[in-house]
Amino acid sequence: MSAEDRTETMDDAATSADAVPAVESLDEENTLTRDFVRRVSDLLDAGETDQVYDLVERLHPADVADLFELLGADERPMLAAAITDLMGSEVFAELNDHVRELLVESLPAGEVADIAEQLDTDDAVAMLEDLDHEDQQAVLAHLEPEDRAAIETALSYPEESAGRLMSRDFVAVPGHMTVGDLIDYLREDRDLANEFWEVFIVDARYHPIGTCALSWILRCPRGIALTDVMKRDQNLIPVDLDQEEVALRFQKYALISAAVVDPDGRLVGQITVDDVVHIIQEEAGEDVLLLSGAGDGDINEPIRESYASRVRWLIANLLTALVGATIISHFGGAIEKLVALAALSPMVASIGGNAGTQTMAVAVRALATNQLTRANTGRILWRELRVAMLNGVTVAALIGIATALFFANPLLGAVIATAVMVNIMTAGLAGVVVPVLFDRFDQDPAVASSVFVTMITDSMGFFAFLGLAVASGLV
Template identity: 50%
Template sequence: MAEPTPTNTLDDAAEEALSPAFVRSVVDAVDRADKTLVRQLVLPLRTADLAELLELLRPDERQDLVEMLGTDFNPEVLSELDESVRDHVIELLDPKDLAAALTEMDSDDAVYLLEDMDEAEQRLILDQLPASERAALEQSLDYPEYSAGRLMQRELVAVPPHWDVGQTLDYLREAEELPHEFYEIFVVDPAYKPVGTVPLSRVTRSKRPVLISEIMETEQTLIPVEMDQEEVALQFTKYDLISAAVVDEGGRLVGVVTVDDIVEVISEEAAEDIRLLAGLGEESISDSVLQTSRSRVPWLMVNLVTATLAAAVIALFDATIEKMVALAVLMPIVASMGGNAGTQTMTVTVRALATRDLVHFNARRTIAREFFVGVLNGMIFALILGGLSALLFGNEWLGAVFAGAIMINLVVASLTGILIPLGLDKLGADPAVSSAVFVTTMTDVVGFFSFLGLAALILFY
C-alpha cells in the first residue's frame, strides 16, 4: 500500500497536478521548513488543487504550509475545502485578510464561507466589511439554511425588454458591478419582475438593432427564494438549466442560481442519501478517530436495540430450538434473505422519491408491483431453500417450514421496503434517514418469528 505503482487506479484522477510523488515532495519541503521550495511548488497550483493538497496534509503540516504562503495564500481556496479542514484554515488566517477576500468574491461564495462559522467569527469578519456589503450578506444569511436564498448570488445582469442588442452590449461593456461570469441575461419589467431570459450566446449571435424582447425566451423557470436546494437541483436537472432567476414573494428578481453551485448540491445530496442509508452522520475522510466514532455510535446504538428485539423473538422459542438445533443453523438465512430483499426495495423507493419518479399518481401501482415481485422471488427462493434443506437434513417437514418462512419474509420485505419510505415521506420525514432500520428490524423479527413459529407449530405440535 505504501509505494505507488504505475498500474494503480487510485490516483488516475490526479495524474498531473497532484501525483503522490508531488504531494510527498511538498510534505518533505514543509517538514524541512524549506520555504522557498514550498512556495515554488505550491503557488502555481490551481485553487482546487491547493484545496486537495491541504486536505491531504496533517494539521501541523497544514498550519506550516499556510504560514509559509503568508499573504500569497489565496482565500478562494476556502470554499473548496471540506468543513473540518476549512474551519482549521480559517483559524489560521487574519480576519482582516479574510474580510478583504470576501469583498472580492461573488456573494454566493461569501455566504458559503460565512454560513458555517459560529456567530462570533461571523461578527468578527462582517464588522470589517463596508456597510452596504455587510447589509447584503446579512440579508442572505437571514434566508433559511439550504434555501435558494443562500445558494444564489446577487450579482446578475438584468435589462428591460425594449432595449436592443446594441444597447445591451454597450451596457455590458460599461457596467461596473457585474458578476465575474454569467451565461444568461434576465429581462425584467419596470417592477423588476422577470419577463424572460436570453442566453448570452443568442445576444452575441444577433445584430445590434434586434430587440431583446424578440430574442428572449418567455418560458422560464423561476426559483422562489425560500425553495429548498434539493428542489432547486431537481428543477435544474429536469429542465437542463445553466442559471435560473430567483424571485422574492412579490415575484421580483433578487438573485441568480448558477449550475456550478447545483453540481455541488447534487453531489452533496446524493452523498447524503448514501450516508443516511448506511447510518452515517456527516463525516469525511479527514475527520479524527474520535469524531468518526462519535458519528457512528448513534446508529450502532439503534441497531443494538433492534437486534435485541430480534433476539427477544428468538428467546420466545428457546424450547423449540433445544429440540432441534438445526433451527438455529437455518434461522439466520431467513433473516438475511429478508433483509437483503427489503433493502433492495427500500433503496429503489428512496431514490425514486428523491428524484420524484415515484409520485402519488403511480404509488398504488408501484406498491402492487413490489408485492408481486416479493411473491415471485419468494416462490423462487422458497423452492430452492426448502428443497435443499429437506434433502440435507432428510426432513421434508423442516424443508416445508423453511420454505414457508422464506416466502412470508420476502413478501413482508417487499411491502415494508416500499411502505415504510412512502409512509415516512407522507409524514414529512426524510425517508433516507430511518427507513433502513425499520425495514431490517421488520425482516429480522418477521424472519425469526415466522421460521421458529412455523417450526413450533408444524414440527412439534
C-alpha cells in the same frame, strides 16, 4: 543582454531549480502523488517555507485544495502560512467544508475578509456559515458595506436553501431596451458580472418577465426590442426552496441558469449549473450515507462528530434488535428440540434484511428524485411486491431443497422455504412503505428507514420460521 549577463541569468535559474528537487506532482489519474505530498510535509516540518511555496506555486487551485486535504490537520495551518498569497478565492472555493472551517478559524479575521471579498456570494457564505457567531461577526466587520450586506442577507435564509446557494452577480435590464442598447450596456458598464449565460429582463417592480440567452443577443439585429426576442417561460426559483429541489429542477428542465425570486416575486439572484453540480453530488452521497447511519461520511470530519453521528443509530439498532431477541426467546423450547432451527433462523432473517435494503434503496432514491409521488405510490408498491414475489420463489426453492437434502428432512425444507418467501414479501412491502411514511410526515426517509426495515424483516423472519416450525408439528 550580453553573453555574460545571459550566463549569469541561466546560472541563477539553475540554482533556483536545484533548490527544489524535481518531483512529479500528479500521477496518471490526475491526483497528487504520495512522493509530492511527503515532500511538502517534510519541508513544512523542516521550516523550509520558501521551498514549499515554489512547489505549490506550480499547482492548479483545485490541486492546492487537494493538498490541504491530504496533509495532516496540524500541517494545514503551516501550509496556509507558507503560501498566504496563493490562498485565493479559487482555492477556498474548492476546499472540503471541514478543512475550510479549520483554515478559516486559524486565519486572522482581516485575511478571511479579504478572501471573502474575492469570492462569489454563495462561496463566501459557504466559508462563513459554520463559524462561531463571534468569529463570523469579526470577519463581517472587515468587509465593505455592500459585501457585508449581501452576505448577511444570504445568511438570513435557511441552510441548504436557494438563498444560500444563489449568486448576486447577474445582469438584469428593463424591457424597453433594444438589442443594440443591451450590447452597448454590456460593453460599457464595468461593474457587471464577469461570467453569465443569460440576461434577465425585469419590469418596473424588478419582477423577472423573461430571459435572453447571450447567443440570441449576439445574432439579433440591434433595433429589435428585447421583449420581442426574450423567452417568457421561466423556471423561477423561490429563495427558500431546498437545494435538493433546486437541483431536481435543473436536471428536469436542462437549465444552465435560473432566476431566484423573493416572496414578493422580485429578482434577488441567480443559480448556475456549476453550483448545482456540486449539490447533486452532495445530495446523492448524503442519501447513501444516511441509509447506512454513517453521518456525513467525510474522512476530514472530526472524530468526535463522526462518533456522535454514528453511535446513535447503532444504539437504535440495538434497541430494535431486542424485538427479534424477544421473539426467539418465546420459541426457546422448540429450538432445544431441533438445533437446526437455531442454525437456520439467522439465514431467514439475513435474506429478508438484504431484500428489504434493496427495495428501500430504490424507494429512497425514487423519493429523492421525485419519481415516487402520491400519484404513483400504489403502482410502485405493487411493482416491488411482484419483484419480491419472483425473488422469494427463486430463493425459497433453492434454500428449501438445500435444507431438505442437507438435514434429510423434507418438512424442514418446506418450512424454511415458506418462511423465506413470507419474509422477502414482507421486505418488499416494508422497503416501500417505511420510506414513504417518513416522507409523508416530512422526515428524511434516508435517515431512519434502514433501522425500521431491518427490525421488521428480522422480526418477521424469526417469527415466520419458528412459528411455522411449531405449527407444522416439526418440533
